[in-house]
Amino acid sequence: MKNNHRYCVIMCGGIGSRFWPYSRTSRPKQFLDILGTGRTLLQMSYDRILPMVPAENILFVTNEIYAPLIREQLPEVSEDQILLEPARRNTAPCIAWAAHHIAALDPEASMIVTPSDHLITRETLFQESVLAGFDFVEKNDALLTLGIKPSRPETGYGYIQIGEPFVNGINRVKTFTEKPNAELAKVFLDSGEFFWNSGIFLWSARSIKQALERHAPDVEGVFQQGEGLFGTPAERKFIEENFPGCMSISIDFAVMEKADNVFVEPVEFGWNDLGTWSSMRDNSPKNRDGNVTHNCEGLIYNSTGNIFAITDRKLVVVDGLNDYIIADTGDVLLICPIAEEQRIKQMVNDVKLKFGEKYL
Secondary structure, eight states, X not given: OOOTTEEEEEEOOOOOGGGTTTSBTTBOGGGSOTTSSSSOHHHHHHHHHTTTSOGGGEEEEEEGGGHHHHHHHOTTSOGGGEEEESSOOOHHHHHHHHHHHHHHHOTTOEEEEEESSOEESOHHHHHHHHHHHHHHHHHSSXXXXXXXXXXXXXXXXXXXXXXXXXXTTEEEEEEEEOSOOHHHHHHHHHHSOEEEEXXXXXXXXHHHHHHHHHHOHHHHHHHHTTTTTTTSTTXXXXXXXXXXXXXXXXXXXXXXXXXXXXXXXXXXXXXXOOOSHHHHHHTSOOOTTSOEEESSEEEEESOBSOEEEESSOOEEEEESOBSEEEEEOSSOEEEEEXXXXXXXXXXXXXXXXXXXXXXX
């Protein structure tokens, strides 16, 4: 039987600019069936949580423009489960709002906060890890993050260094490190002490509110002004008037790197944040030459390791191309070496400067 005091917050307001031009402002990657499974990343995130949290306790925090997409893809979700941000302000204000909203509904609530665009391949292990995490934060005043055992010296993720063991496979956190260079990432991998920061958190609503008050009073203070309004019809107006005034800051910078009650549960459940084209290639079916064709037909000669992602079922004929991204979305054609994909965010900025929002 599910614990009715357990809640989930699925954050689904991001744009996913590293996945441009497939991920667009009008339909970011969490609303796409990137892996060809028949379910979008958002739907897969919902499916994963459903065995552990009552359906009515699953909340979605997103930008106002994405509410129709959530209703389209998850028609069983009620209107009051969708919290609509009037402005993008990163994860700390998002989580602070969700914590106040949930605490007003249930002062004894515990909650998992998860992004909507991750791939998890070993779902049974994921559920075991989450249930262990819930049990831990319900017994302790603790902020818990799930740490992924690294498989390579990745420079695109944040890292968590584990400290001394605390209880049942859960450790204190020694340090957080944001996106190291290649040399440092290799040191982290070889040490065995560092884990990727998954961006998946568990805590009680009470603990995260107290941590925000202590370490991010500028953020928490905004929401404290609305005490008594959360969970009522007045909440929406309060958010529209006050949320845009929040500083834009991540929960890692605002709280996790400052608090002294932060813990990590090292996990191995087949995680990928699907934040890049190379991660899509790694997790998609390939032909014998390692090429991925998504939503298209291909006649591919003397070519290896490419991604061909096309939105309108074109035939792609290629000869002599290796390790490239070819993404055609009708109004945008991207041709970029996979080794240079970290530059795509800069390309998006350049497109915005030269053409405005037209191609974003």
